[in-house]
Amino acid sequence: MLSRPRLQSFAAAAAMVVMLALPAAHAQERIKLKAIGQPLATGLIQKNKEQPFFENFAARTGLPIDVDYKPIDTLGIKDTEQLRVMKAGLFDIVSLRVSQNSRDEPTILGLDLVGAAPDYATGRKVAKAYFDTADARLQSQFGVKLLGVWPFGPQILFCKKPVAKLADIKGMKVRVYDQNLAKFIEMVGGTPVPVSFADTHQSLSLGVVDCAITGPSSANSAGWPEVTTHQMAIGFQMALNGYGMTMKSWNALAPDQQAKLKKSFDALSDDVWKYSEELFQDALNCNAGKDPCTTGKKFNLVNVPVTSADIDLVRSAVTKVSLPVWAEVCDKSNAACSKTWQATVAPVLGLK
Template sequence: MPKLNRILSALAVATAMVLPAHAQDTIKFKAIGQPLATGLIQKNKEQPFFENFAAKTGLPIEVDYKPIDTLGIKDTEQLRVMKAGLFDIVSLRISQNSRDEPTLLGLDLVGASPDYATGRKVAKAYFDTVDARLQQQFNVKLLGVWPFGPQILFCKKPISKLADIKGMKVRTYDQNLAKFIELVGGTPVPISFADTHQSLSLGVVDCAITGPSSANSAGWPEVTTHQMPLGFQMALNGYAISMKAWNSLKPDQQAKLKTAFEGLTDDIWTYSESLFQDALNCNTGKDPCTTGKKFNLVNVPPSAADIELVRSAVSKVSLPVWAEVCDKSNPTCSQKWSATVGPVLGLAAK
């Protein structure tokens, strides 16, 4: 018996030594990041956060982070690969995945978020609706929403007003924006961000829409001549985690993770706004220009009529077009949008 007691005591000590270490075993997650081609938000905010994940979150989590354009996965397939369990966290490209889940696009209808302050209010108002839908349909939980910033017009032909794009081919990235370009008289051409520089260079399109900082990073001013700083959409993106990964964490760990992502997205909102004005300056060769390369685009200030045309797009085009599509797959889609985002924009609920 004494020998057995000694063995049991030794096992008890060994178990006591193992348990704390086991409790702190590193959790490993796989994450999809934004494309490298999108520039400074990916480079200076997102990637450092994921590469220093344990320090940023205070959790024993190590993340294998890969920008999506290094993975051989299309940015329109993010929700599908998450649902299939291939990744744990995704830097979700909202408009690009709206074909798989139209509810997403309610975050960023054309004309709904002409500035950062309004964009924040819209994102906050609609966050819970999107989160619930992603959990239901894709087993994915939304952790935060952030903007690349106002998406503006770049053209390789002279323009003096928005109506000048009539008859021109314009690169777009979602159906909502495409319908608006049609309204103005342009021909929308869906092209991925990575392929747009070449498409402008070869004349596949005459104009293209993106944020000024992303355009600067990707060299669009090399193949365009005019820039119109009129925001069509805020280019909202999000961070989401698979419910399997989320449920593997304890409640206190979930709270820490949520707080860390809220901090990251708050930081990106602020950074995005500073980048926007600086990039507008860089693209037209003005100072201060601290974040990009100087070019010599002609800046075309939008007129009051241009601004009103985009603002009115919500009720005239983007909301009705989106509602028809979204309500087919999600019967309460537009109703929930009108109840949550409608008041933010001063639109009466239907």
């Protein structure tokens, strides 16, 4: 039997062992997650907003989480494969490219039908109205929880041949990134050509396409004005993207941690909405060689005036092309797809 002094000594030693072990235990409690980011080539939103958020994840969220963040164009994964690799459990968080992944899950394209969100204010309303629908579908089909939605901004037209109005693309080959946009280009008389963002500069240079569609800031970052001559600032889509997390990783967090995480992604998304709008006008100026130009490189593209007739043409796309075409595809995999869109988004747009 141990004497009192020896018992006290033993207890003290045991307490010391516990204290020494605490830092190691705390260190082991840190959560490590893997994240897919936007392509480096897309430019300033990825560089100045998204990457800093993930590289300082613990500080930005107040959670003991470290994130291994990699832009998708450094991973050897196509941007059309994001939902598949998330479902397979290869990554925990994704900066989801909505249009590019709509073939795997057509429901999510309801966030960004051609003609539905020609400006930022409308884009925000659509995103808010459709968020829960997209979230529920991603959870049920891919085990991914939607944490936020944000825009690259209005996707506009760049051409290496003179254009004065939208109808001038008749007979031209136009780079597109989803089927919805492809059908609209066909309606106007152009030939849609699916080309990845990373390959578009070369495709324009080699004449594989005559025109291409993206946001002005992304175009500036990727050097599209080097191989084009005209820009037409008419918004076909808002290029909405999202942040998603596997339900496995989400459910591993305590409720208070989930609340903190969602609040942090809400703040990031809101920040990107504001930043995107600032970039849009500045990039248009830069591309045309005008001031103020603070975020990009100056080029000398011709600014093509946007006519009211062309604005009406794009807006009419919702009822004439994008909604019917999307509904046909989406309803095959999700019976309530277009009906849900009509109940949530259509009222926001004043459609009956």
